[in-house]
Amino acid sequence: MVALPVSGLELGLPDDGSKPPSTTQRKAYDMLAQSFGKGFNGPLTVVVTDRAAATAKKAAATMGSKIRELDDVAVATPAVFNTSGDTAIITVIPDSAPSDDATKDLVNDIRSLATATERSIGAQSMVTGTAALNIDVSDKFSAALMPYLLVVVGLAFLVLILVFRSLLVPLKAALGFLLSVLASLGAVVAVFQWGWLKDLFGVEQPGPIMSLMPILTVGIVFGLAMDYQVFLVTRIREAYVHGADPRQAVVTGFEHSAKVVTAAALIMICVFAGFMSSTDSVIAALGLGLAVAVALDAFIVRMTIVPAVLTLLGRRAWSLPAWIDRVLPNVDIEGERLAKSPAADARPEPATELSPRH
Template sequence: MQTIARFAVRRRWWVVGAWVLFIVAMQALLAGLGGATYKDDFKLPHTETETVARLLTSAGLDAQNGASGTMVLHALGGSAVTDHQQQVLPALTALCGNGKGLASVSSPYGLITCTNGKGALSADPAAAGRAASLVSQDKSIGIVDLNWAASQPSISDMTDTIVQLKSLRSSSLQVEFTGAAFNGLKIDDNSGPTVNPEMIGFLAALVILALVFRTVGATVLPLASAIAAMGSGLALIGLLSHAMSVATFANSLALLMILGVGVDYALFIVTRHRRNLLRGMPVEESIVNAINTSGRAVLFAGTTVCIALLGLWALQVSFLYGVSLGTAIGVALTMLASLTLLPALLAALGLKVLPRKQRRAVRAGEFDMSEHHGFWYRWARYIQRFRIPAGIVAAGVLVLLAIPFFSMQLGSSDQGSDPKATTTRKGYDLIAQGFGKGYNSNLTLVINGPGATDQAFLSQVGSTLKTVPNVAPASVQPVPTGKNIALIAFKTTTSPQDVKTTQVVKTLRSTVLPPLYRGTANHVYVYGQTAIFVDFTKVLSAKMPLFFIAVIGLSFLLLLVAFRSLVVPLTAAVMNLLAAGASFGIVVAVFQWGWLAEPLGIGGGGPIFPFIPVMFFAILFGLSMDYQVFLVSRMHEEWLHSQDNKRAITVGQGETGGIITAAAIIMIAVFGGFIIDDNRIVKLLGIGLASAVFLDAFVVRTVLVPSIMHVIGKANWFYPSWLDKVTPRVSIEAADDATVASDEPGSEPNREYAPV
């Protein structure tokens, strides 16, 4: 670490220039490729969903796998939706020629098929019957189904189609857009200026850093480091999207992580550097020492975050590959900027990293060797004195907040959970108003085998399906499509996200359908949005325990090796689990139960996306390591000096409490700012991680961990001699920093350690 730091200091402008060149090159390369191509690619190997997708493709029914969105027409002023045919039908027909990949358009005015860039109205009598079913009983609401040929059309194709159709809006016709294809797209008309979530976090970080450092130079440096990581990291993630599928929310998640951890990492290093300067170290030696101490903690914590994120690959769900790799790239570049660009900028800034009064004192040779017994030192003494009641209260708070976690429902929230002002929610509510909530639940039985088109068999399956609770009998429509495959479309009486709809899928698969095809060459599958997420939940739920054990085990081993202790990593693992459970509880209360959902701009309650727990857990465990390492490394450093457990814990907490809480407030502001993002997943991660960081910094690290360590006593630092011999030595504290010679200029004098 010292070699890297000295190179960055002595070749500062080379380092700065290299970073600028790297950012420009990555951005130029991405621009040359036409920008990023994000897309959500759900592939679930060894599931019923994947089997059906292959069957439909091999049967030439790719259109059944194609993306679909819904335009909802609401005739106003007492008119019927069919009165607007002359206005709407030409616009729908013109869609086939816009080059956006549409395969067909089903509307109240007929079925339009797109062939060779031209739209033609079908003359099939069955299509006319279908058109009539797309009009509500009171004739005021109509549904237009837009079907793309591709399962993952580009975002620009879908948004351009919406822009083309928005022109149909008038004082007599309300037009809204809903359905799976339009989920998460920014398609609402916004009046007034919009504020980016990252800008809120950036401004909040700027204000907090200014209050902490009280000088422009020190305030700007952490943000400069984060901006460098953002400029290069987001470009690399964009390039990654050309090589593999990267989910649409990956860019927002990477921004959230880079800005949050980037400011945190730089804050730790700059704080250590400023303390060194005030104690008389020359600028270069101070920077090298800061990188060699706090920089090690940054490297340790950042590496843990990256490993935890890349551990998501072990789940073997391709949807998470691009997200985890992209975010890990962003965190890795943030770490690299903190260890190379930041020391170069610190060297260029010199003593200007300190406020003027402190600069004058340092130049005059007035160094500060004292221990400052401020608020956090007094708080540490308070926790030492009342360690048992304080620990009980902190643990009680975490357990209470974790209660909702045990009722977590995994699945896909439908657009009935979107904010009321969005077009997707308006369209969803109009469909529920005109056709019932269950109309939004599009499910299909896919029959495969030699008897798939046998009318007697189809009739038997259809009749049985109508008797299943919560299935709408009138919606059951057999559709013979080929020699060995047939479809039966149906809807439920409940919404797609309702637990009863999920139960319909499970009941059909486990109880109702098997007796119908058992002993025959046929097979009946259940397909559709709810069925896909049932499979998604099943795949991830089966692997979650192993993933959690792996992440916890990894953090335990890393802390064990770093601090040469059995108790410290065990305590950290238990505390992190408690904090994770509490933050999961907050997520369930807000996003599933709907508490404060509307005021927070979330909409309504709904299931938690199946991949959220593993993604959230990986990020949370990595972030928790930041504060655990920073806190305990200072305690460990003091333990090596004094061999006094009480003093080590009190001094460690007293010296790091302020910087940990300041870093946490910045990260909370960054994460919390993402509540204004349009994507529900990003909102969930923002609120969830903000609450997790708050609990981690203000409950776990400032109350629970020191309380428990005081109770345990010297056993905190117990490490069997036989284990010490077989484990590698990887110290977070630099070896030459543990003891400082009293005769070195600017060094701390030898101290007598009195009990604290």
């Protein structure tokens, strides 16, 4: 349930409209918005260029007239040319704020017009400005999130196969990590984007989540989650390979590791919860996401789901197909081969007492 809001995740870069009302940046932002409109805080600059001045002039006139017909355009200034007449700029003031979806739609519409104008007339047109730059950066981060997540989870899966000599244990660890990340992002979306409990967390203006935050969350949560996973499951596997039955191994490993994992998780939760007191919405959102992720991963995933699944799987949890077992090197972290070696069971023979010579 906590992870459901992540389906509505919207990424963007914060502007001065997300600052606390007491800051000078926010006061200036509000003053400009009230005096000239919300879009004045994020004007768009359209650049039209061509080697032939006549072509550039024709394309600039076409772009200017068509931009003024678009929705969400408050003002589109006449084209201003350079001295050689081959490059012109058109300043476009949207009706909406820089971080609104309407502004993003407007940027996409202008770029579609630029493509159509280039095909019909030949001059090249481009859109820039702070709002357009923020949209492009957010799109890049959004496109990189899924490949980044696949690389992180995939490499973790391969390393855990090597460590635990199992397929089911790494698979369970990867799925648990994904559950923790999705739940943390869902909590951030619910509070900082949708505005749920915003007064409790001091959210002044709900809006898009900072573009870099999901990638930061995945990286930090991955490190902490794998730390808890390895620390807890290594102790369980150690008991198993030294002769304990699967159920008793879970009990033994949990008894030895639970207190340390609990203490480490509580420390990190308190540290990240301290970020939520920041007046900067980006830091506060990051603190909430990480605190929720650590709490869920440590207490729900690693210390509840993991022991339960290992108990249900029994010996199957530690099985590995023979062909994979032959290919993978055996790092033997738990000393399994040492415990099973004949030398470990060998006992020195008692010394023979020599009789004195007569």
